[in-house]
Amino acid sequence: MASSEVRIALIGCGAIAEWHWNAIRAAAPRVRVTACVDPSANRAAALVEKTGGAPFPSLAAAVAANAADAAAILVPHHLHEPLALEAFAARRHVFLEKPMATTLDACARILAAARDAGTVFMLAENAQYWPGVVRAKALLDEGAIGGLVTARAWSCTPPSGRFFEGEQPWRLSAAAAGGGVAIDAGSHFLRPLRMWCGELVEVVAVTATQDPAMEVESLCRALCRFDSGLVASFDALLTTLPGTRVPRFQLTGTTGEIVIDGAEVRLYDGTGSDGTVVGRSDYLGGYQGEWRDFEGAVLDGAPLAASPEYGLGELRAALAMYRSAASRRWEPV
Numbered sequence: 509m510a511s512s513e514v515r516i517a518l519i520g521c522g523a524i525a526e527w528h529w530n531a532i533r534a535a536a537p538r539v540r541v542t543a544c545v546d547p548s549a550n551r552a553a554a555l556v557e558k559t560g561g562a563p564f565p566s567l568a569a570a571v572a573a574n575a576a577d578a579a580a581i582l583v584p585h586h587l588h589e590p591l592a593l594e595a596f597a598a599r600r601h602v603f604l605e606k607p608m609a610t611t612l613d614a615c616a617r618i619l620a621a622a623r624d625a626g627t628v629f630m631l632a633e634n635a636q637y638w639p640g641v642v643r644a645k646a647l648l649d650e651g652a653i654g655g656l657v658t659a660r661a662w663s664c665t666p667p668s669g670r671f672f673e674g675e676q677p678w679r680l681s682a683a684a685a686g687g688g689v690a691i692d693a694g695s696h697f698l699r700p701l702r703m704w705c706g707e708l709v710e711v712v713a714v715t716a717t718q719d720p721a722m723e724v725e726s727l728c729r730a731l732c733r734f735d736s737g738l739v740a741s742f743d744a745l746l747t748t749l750p751g752t753r754v755p756r757f758q759l760t761g762t763t764g765e766i767v768i769d770g771a772e773v774r775l776y777d778g779t780g781s782d783g784t785v786v787g788r789s790d791y792l793g794g795y796q797g798e799w800r801d802f803e804g805a806v807l808d809g810a811p812l813a814a815s816p817e818y819g820l821g822e823l824r825a826a827l828a829m830y831r832s833a834a835s836r837r838w839e840p841v
Contacts, residue, residue, distance in 0.1 A: 514601070514806045517543035517576035518559070519567055519591055520583035521551040524605070528580060529559055531795035536803040543575040567591055571598045578628075578806060581605060584678040585686050589614040596625040601806050603798075606633045606695050607823045608816065610686025615820055622816065628805045630798070630812055631819035635699040637797025640768040643787035644759060645703055652775060653761025659705055659740040660758040661697040663689070664747060680722045688724030690715070691826040694744035698732075698822045700757060706736035708821060708841040713829035719746075730829050733838075756789070 516532070518525045521544050532539050541559035545567055546552040552563040564570040567579060571594075578601035581591050589609045595602045602622065608615045608631050622629040635641055648656060678684040685692060690713075702708060713730035726746040733739050757768040764777035773787035797813075804810035824841045832839040 511577070511807065513538045513540050514578050514803065515540055515542040515576045516603070517541075517545055517564070517567070517570045517579050517600075518555060518561065519545045519579050519581045519595075521546035521548070521555040522582070525555055525580075525582045526558070527792065527795055528582060528799070529555070531792070531799050535796035536799035538807055539799060539803050543570040543573075545570050567594050567598075571595075571600070577601060578603060578802075584684050585610050585691075586678075586684045589618055592618045593621050596621040596627065596629075599625050599627060601628040601802075603630050603632055603802050604816075606631055606819060607686065607691055607826075608819060609823075610691075612820070612823070612827070615823065619816065628802070628812075629816050630802050630805065631814075631816040632798050632802075633695065633699050633814070633819055633822065634791075634794030634798055635696040636703070636814050637794040637801070638696075638700070638789065638791065639793050640773045640787055640789035641700040641703065641757075643773050644700070644757065644766050644768060647766055647773075647775065647786065648704055648759065648761075652764065652777060653759065653766055654763035655761055656704065656738060657760045657762060658738060659701055659760070660755075661701050661740065661742050662754070662756055663694055663697040663744040664754070665689070665693045666746065680719075680724065682723040685724055687826055687830060688715075688717070688722065688728070689726055689744040689746050690728040690730075690829050691823065693746075694728060694742070694826065695822040697742065697744060697756070698825050701732060701740050701742065702734075702821055704759060705732075705738045705740055706734040708825050708828075709733055709735050710838045710840050711742075711825060711828045711832055712838045713742075713832040715830070715833040725830075725833075728829055728833075730832070732825070 541561040544552045544555040544561045545564045579595040580603040715725035716727040718726045728744045730742045759766040774783040775786045776783040828839045828841045
């Protein structure tokens with residue numbers, strides 16, 4: 509008999525786990541947090557107090573206690589592969605934060621394990637569900653700005669070493685993170701470009717590192733060519749956050765533009781010089797969309813908005829950007 513709820517183990521009890529917990533409470537009533545897994549007893553205890561789940565020092569301990577049906581893996585990038593393989597070996601559903609892993613070989617092993625397990629596997633990329641991104645896609649499909657001519661994505665986040673007030677020094681490490689801003693925060697801005705423009709086929713990029721403590725890049729500027737023939741620009745940097753009115757995306761069409769900033773979606777279609785507000789932009793709303801999708805896939809058999817295989821696109825793009833920065837040439841994705 510089908511279950512009426514999915515019991516979830518939050519693997520990694522840092523700040524990102526709290527964001528996911530808030531999204532579960534807001535949008536996924538059939539998901540119940542039953543385990544909080546972290547080698548730090550203090551971090552696990554802090555999340556237990558909020559969620560009511562039981563504390564465990566490891567995924568193996570939670571599996572041995574049959575404490576959850578699914579694992580939400582919310583840990584540094586280099587730990588994604590071993591934990592995902594462990595969860596699939598235990599026949600659990602898996603909700604895995606992006607990137608899937610730091611190398612394509614590791615991703616292939618994860619995908620093979622997912623197929624063998626036969627459980628739901630979701631690669632969590634919240635930009636797929638950002639209200640502003642979804643609204644812009646609908647406007648493009650409606651022909652609100654005619655044919656799309658080009659697009660621009662601009663990502664700006666706080667320096668990695670202070671992303672969560674020093675909680676995540678692993679983001680400074682090439683071995684742990686697999687790269688810098690392009691593979692991490694930049695992923696959220698590559699996904700919308702792919703949703704709007706088609707599949708990425710080649711990139712040309714430059715990278716730089718401003719912080720001497722970082723082994724990875726804090727700046728990436730790239731041109732992206734898509735299978736549709738469109739070319740878009742991609743800028744990602746780690747610096748002080750700008751005001752919310754700075755455009756994060758700009759879509760230029762034959763008859764108008766769509767601009768998305770940190771608060772709203774604005775359509776410029778010739779009806780007024782200031783454009784028209786036609787939607788909202790809500791970063792945290794994307795987490796809610798992820799959990800609604802995962803809940804429906806596990807309990808109702810509904811298809812995910814994007815397959816984990818599709819989610820490899822951002823990793824492939826970031827790796828191609830790193831190759832391009834070294835070769836100073838266009839590189840295939």
